Amino acid sequence: MTAVWSVALITFKEGIKNRIIFGIFIIALLLFAATTILTTLFMRDIVKVAVDLSLSTVSFAGLLTLLFIGVNLFGKDLDKRTIYMVISRPVSRSQYLIGKFLGIVLLSFVVVAFLGILSAIPVILSKRFYYYPEARFDWWIYFIAVIYIFIKLAIVSAIITLFASFTSNSFIALVLSLVAYIIGQSTESVRGLLASQVEKIDVSPILSYMVEIAYYVFPNISAFDLKTQAAHGLSINPSYIIWTALYAIFYMTIAVVIGTLAFKRREFP
Amino acid sequence: MAIISFNNITKNYKTGFRKKKTALRDFSLDIHEGEVFGFLGPNGAGKSTAIKLLLNLIFPTTGKAEILGRRVADREIKKLIGYLPENPYFYDYLNPIELLSFAGKTSGMDSLKIRKKTESLLNTVGLWSERKRAIRSYSKGMVQRVGLALALIHDPKVVILDEPMTGLDPIGRKQVIDLILKLKSEGKTVFFSSHILEDIERVCDRIGILVNGRLVRIMDIKSESLTRPLEEIFIEEVEKAGGARE
Numbered sequence: 001m002t003a004v005w006s007v008a009l010i011t012f013k014e015g016i017k018n019r020i021i022f023g024i025f026i027i028a029l030l031l032f033a034a035t036t037i038l039t040t041l042f043m044r045d046i047v048k049v050a051v052d053l054s055l056s057t058v059s060f061a062g063l064l065t066l067l068f069i070g071v072n073l074f075g076k077d078l079d080k081r082t083i084y085m086v087i088s089r090p091v092s093r094s095q096y097l098i099g100k101f102l103g104i105v106l107l108s109f110v111v112v113a114f115l116g117i118l119s120a121i122p123v124i125l126s127k128r129f130y131y132y133p134e135a136r137f138d139w140w141i142y143f144i145a146v147i148y149i150f151i152k153l154a155i156v157s158a159i160i161t162l163f164a165s166f167t168s169n170s171f172i173a174l175v176l177s178l179v180a181y182i183i184g185q186s187t188e189s190v191r192g193l194l195a196s197q198v199e200k201i202d203v204s205p206i207l208s209y210m211v212e213i214a215y216y217v218f219p220n221i222s223a224f225d226l227k228t229q230a231a232h233g234l235s236i237n238p239s240y241i242i243w244t245a246l247y248a249i250f251y252m253t254i255a256v257v258i259g260t261l262a263f264k265r266r267e268f269p
Numbered sequence: 270m271a272i273i274s275f276n277n278i279t280k281n282y283k284t285g286f287r288k289k290k291t292a293l294r295d296f297s298l299d300i301h302e303g304e305v306f307g308f309l310g311p312n313g314a315g316k317s318t319a320i321k322l323l324l325n326l327i328f329p330t331t332g333k334a335e336i337l338g339r340r341v342a343d344r345e346i347k348k349l350i351g352y353l354p355e356n357p358y359f360y361d362y363l364n365p366i367e368l369l370s371f372a373g374k375t376s377g378m379d380s381l382k383i384r385k386k387t388e389s390l391l392n393t394v395g396l397w398s399e400r401k402r403a404i405r406s407y408s409k410g411m412v413q414r415v416g417l418a419l420a421l422i423h424d425p426k427v428v429i430l431d432e433p434m435t436g437l438d439p440i441g442r443k444q445v446i447d448l449i450l451k452l453k454s455e456g457k458t459v460f461f462s463s464h465i466l467e468d469i470e471r472v473c474d475r476i477g478i479l480v481n482g483r484l485v486r487i488m489d490i491k492s493e494s495l496t497r498p499l500e501e502i503f504i505e506e507v508e509k510a511g512g513a514r515e
């Protein structure tokens with residue numbers, strides 16, 4: 001446990017001190033400012049627009065952090081052999097991989113927590129200046145939506161860990177992770193589309209099988225998007241929260257376990 | 270009992286589809302307790318390969334390596350091993366204190382001991398005044414010094430160094446020699462590779478010459494004092510073995 005935690009901690013420190021993170025924070029702050037200005041241009045539904053844009057910004061900044069820092073935290077270890085200073089200690093390959101994963105999860109947690117708090121500013125401003133009594137909004141749901149952004153990023157971290165376990169090329173890992181993210185975000189809607197249209201148009205069975213496989217292999221990223229609920233102040237079913245959280249834990253466990261199996265036999269020449 | 274033992278090790282690297290490069294051929298060697306063993310050989314002879322096998326960073330194609338009578342895959346023995354990689358590279362944004370703290374914790378030390386040892390080691394390698402700076406701003410020799418401190422933080426019984434003097438200034442080189450002699454006086458076993466024959470002559474009890482993945486000679490240079498310069502012997506062995514590369 002000490003080994004895993006120590007690896008997680010240096011991974012987190014190395015990530016948070018990276019200069020790229022300042023760039024990402026600046027982009028996020030600019031987007032928050034833009035959100036605030038933009039909402040003044042809308043005559044109605046101002047709070048909804050502010051909530052939607054604020055949450056999108058948090059999610060976008062978190063994703064940038066994972067793709068540009070998270071992927072490199074693995075990439076550099078393997079390219080430049082920083083991993084020697086870890087594996088030459090009493091740390092197994094599996095402990096290394098799990099520690100690395102947890103360090104990246106911790107990094108995305110801190111980014112989401114920090115930007116999640118800041119993201120409330122445009123929302124508060126829009127509520128203060130353009131308040132319509134009939135608009136529904138609930139901070140509690142907003143908070144859950146932010147947590148769900150974090151859970152989504154944790155799943156992406158698990159995918160990065162999985163890809164890093166068998167490729168040492170950062171660029172390939174980055175592209176694969178991004179592709180997995182994009183597919184993961186659309187499988188549910190594509191599947192829904194096919195299911196609803198199956199009577200009207202001819203869908204080849206191969207295509208629908210492929211969509212079905214993609215639906216189960218790739219993480220269902222869109223399930224963690226609660227922007228609409230937060231923007232409209234719609235209540236979220238507790239069972240939905242429990243099931244998606246369990247799904248996330250299950251998916252991450254599988255991805256990281258497969259990763260450790262691949263990594264166990266890996267050499268670092 | 271041998272402290273380090275290589276038993277009939279062959280190591281092939283995959284270099285392409287169905288192509289391989291043999292870096293070690295039927296390599297066997299025993300290093301004894303308390304000795305300083307110098308590992309010599311031309312570039313590409315397989316020295317680093319042999320060393321990486323000891324740390325379980327790579328796996329032998331055939332044969333086995335043991336340290337203190339245990340298989341190198343047993344990660345518990347790594348508490349007793351200190352390792353300096355060749356051309357070491359560490360986390361860019363961390364400073365030596367953070368790196369040494371990581372190394373100490375994973376090797377099972379408590380924080381008080383880590384703090385004491387960190388201070389004394391950073392003083393030894395001359396980096397105490399630079400301890401708060403991130404590694405990315407360090408020069409090559411300074412990084413090498415951090416690597417030496419990392420190898421020794423947990424007071425290991427067995428010290429394995431891959432070209433410890435590379436990149437160091439003359440004073441640094443002298444300090445490494447003194448360090449190795451100090452480790453020897455404490456009863457530690459030191460196994461290191463180097464191209465600097467002069468340094469090897471000064472500190473080693475025995476040397477081994479590796480050419481093209483084969484161990485061609487082992488010499489006891491402390492008891493049978495050298496009648497000829499080591500350089501001459503080295504060149505002769507390399508030529509006898511058919512040159513540095515086949």
Ligand SMILES: Nc1ncnc2c1ncn2[C@@H]1O[C@H](COP(=O)(O)OP(=O)(O)OP(=O)(O)O)[C@@H](O)[C@H]1O
Pocket residue numbers: 269282283284290291292310311312313314315316317318319355
């Ligand atoms: N990852 C690798 N893939 C393929 N071949 C490799 C790999 N690493 C090393 N080799 C080959 O194995 C042989 C031994 O390399 P090694 O690094 O062990 O040499 P060395 O004795 O340490 O040399 P040097 O003195 O230059 O450090 C060389 O021919 C090298 O080309």
Ligand SMILES: [Mg+2]
Pocket residue numbers: 316317318355431
């Ligand atoms: Mg070498």
